[in-house]
Amino acid sequence: METITASELLAALGHETRLAIYRMLVEAGEPGLNASTIGASLALPPATLSFHLAHLSRVGLIKGRQVSRFIFYAADYPVMDQLIAFLTHNCCQGETCLPATASTCAPAKPKAKAKLSAPHTTKASL
Amino acid sequence: METITASELLAALGHETRLAIYRMLVEAGEPGLNASTIGASLALPPATLSFHLAHLSRVGLIKGRQVSRFIFYAADYPVMDQLIAFLTHNCCQGETCLPATASTCAPAKPKAKAKLSAPHTTKASL
DNA sequence: TCCATAATTCGAGTATTATCGAACTATGGA
DNA sequence: TCCATAGTTCGATAATACTCGAATTATGGA
Numbered sequence A, B: 001m002e003t004i005t006a007s008e009l010l011a012a013l014g015h016e017t018r019l020a021i022y023r024m025l026v027e028a029g030e031p032g033l034n035a036s037t038i039g040a041s042l043a044l045p046p047a048t049l050s051f052h053l054a055h056l057s058r059v060g061l062i063k064g065r066q067v068s069r070f071i072f073y074a075a076d077y078p079v080m081d082q083l084i085a086f087l088t089h090n091c092c093q094g095e096t097c098l099p100a101t102a103s104t105c106a107p108a109k110p111k112a113k114a115k116l117s118a119p120h121t122t123k124a125s126l
Numbered sequence C: 001t002c003c004a005t006a007a008t009t010c011g012a013g014t015a016t017t018a019t020c021g022a023a024c025t026a027t028g029g030a
Numbered sequence D: 001t002c003c004a005t006a007g008t009t010c011g012a013t014a015a016t017a018c019t020c021g022a023a024t025t026a027t028g029g030a
Helices: A005-015 A016-028 A034-040 A045-060 A077-089 B005-014 B016-028 B033-043 B046-058 B077-088
Strands: A062-067 A072-076 B062-067 B070-075
Touching: A005 A016, A005 A077, A005 B005, A005 B016, A016 A034, A016 A045, A016 A062, A016 A072, A016 B005, A034 A045, A034 A072, A045 A062, A045 A072, A045 B033, A072 B062, A072 B070, B005 B016, B005 B046, B005 B077, B016 B033, B016 B046, B016 B062, B016 B070, B033 B046, B033 B070, B046 B062
Parallel strands: none
Antiparallel strands: A062 A072, B062 B070
16 A cells, blocks of 8 residues: 655655656646656656656656556646645644645646746755 | 755655654754754664764754753754745746745744644654 | 557666764763 | 763665666557
8 A cells, every 4th residue: 555654755856856857747737748758858868767757656746647659747746735734744833834735726737838937957056 | 165955955854764853853943952862762873863963964954053062953944944935836837836934933932831743753644 | 560669677787875883072060 | 080971973884776778568650
């Protein structure tokens, strides 16, 4: 039944490449992106890409669906939602600081072209 | 100058033990806890504890201050705040879903005894 | 049927992390 | 001064994780 722990989710995102993949998928929204599109965009060898996609899938952060020869991966927003809820929990003596609502607005269908926002910098100096 | 990346923060929390330490400190609030209190609570050998505390410190998630013989570690809330802002960013075509306000309520001085809320389960099945 | 493409799996090599006993460095009290 | 305590650092070992070429498994089009 594979219960996933918070630290497993964090560890999955705690890798430059996987975080970049995840963020691409979050931006891509519901339709997602197929593997080689991601691979081309991040310049990853297929085997390496597959390894990371499998990791993200295993912990449930992304889901893949096959469409003919392609596999489209998309972020599973509620999982991130729960993770954020977990992180914000207990910081105020057990009361949640932030409403956990990421999933309600997440799939956000790309209405227009939408200026392609910030690049996938996972290196932002924060 | 050491710029810390989001994936480094996530990786730091992506370890069962470090996440448990961090959550203890988040709950402990501003005064923090000294090393051996944490070590006793999590049954960690001193060397192992030091290793993880150093890791969390290096990425800025916690800060230590020496008080006589003791070193009190405390969570640095704004860093988590920024991390959460980063995670919630871009999920709605560049607009932030959640207000990044964790730090405003974070240090939350333990008013009364406060029922000691949930244990440090980082294994919550999410 | 045959070939090209999409993607995964295998396997081997490399690199990074984690663990923890033992030695070491303060600091404070007797 | 001497000892106990709080913590860190060192160093060696063990365990995981990452990378990626090559082989493998679909799938669809010619």
